Amino acid sequence: MSEEPVVRVRRPRAPRTAAAALVATAVLVLAGALLYDVVAVRAGQPARRWRAQLADELATRHLDDLWVLVGAGAAVLLGGWLLWLALAPGLRRWLPLRPYGGTTGAIDRAGIGHLLRDRAAGLTGIEELRIRVGRRRVRVRLVGAAEPSSVQRQLREELARVGLAGELRLDVRAARGRAAAGPGPEGVAA
Known part of the structure; x- marks a missing residue:
């Protein structure tokens, strides 16, 4: 039996990561230039011309000046765009x-959860099933008389059929079901 060669597959990346990296780089460069100039002034050197000119412009322009309003509008648009990038759904839910x-x-990941739930629905002895699919692990909690090792074997076969690039760890935990818990206080099985 020949084994397949191991191929490394990268997770899908959202297009927003490039925009976020570009903005972070620009902010880092601007903050670094400003910090360098502040340290140079503290060390006794004169301020750079661009910083002195910017400070003079900010001190002399009124708030209703066209360039101040355009700059404020651009800052609001940039902030709104960055907020949208932060809150928009990414591709972490895809495997x-x-x-x-x-x-x-x-x-x-929800699709994998549905596949596993459908596979477990055909097994006997399962009263209740909860499946949570993460990026690296699948957590299954079942209630009933079913044997956890049997359920784990069946679900592992289903995961193998999916053909994921990386292997998901399968964690199956069982709790006793209502019927298997024994008679209730009145002597009748609950």
Whole structure:
């Protein structure tokens, strides 16, 4: 039996990461230039011409000046865009699949949860099932008389059929079901 060669697949990246990296780099460069000039002034050197000119402009211009309003509007637009980038959903909910024929794909973590729930629905002895799919681990909590090792084997087979690029750790925990808990206080099974 020949093993498939291991192919490294990268997680999908949202287009916003490039924009966020660009803005972070610009802020870092501007903050570094300003910090350098402040340290130079504290060390006894004269302030750079751009900083002195900017301080003079900020001190002499009125708030209703056109350039002040345009600068404030640009700052508000940039802040709104950065806020949208921070709050917009990314691609963390997608898990990459193994490449097939030169193409790559991804599957939603909720989709994997539904596949596992459908597979477990055919098993006997499961009264209640809760599945949480993370980026590296699947947590399954079941209530009932089903054997956890059997459930884990079945779910592991289903995960293997999906064809994920990276292996997910499967953690199956079981609690006793209502029927398996024994008779209630009145002597009748609850």
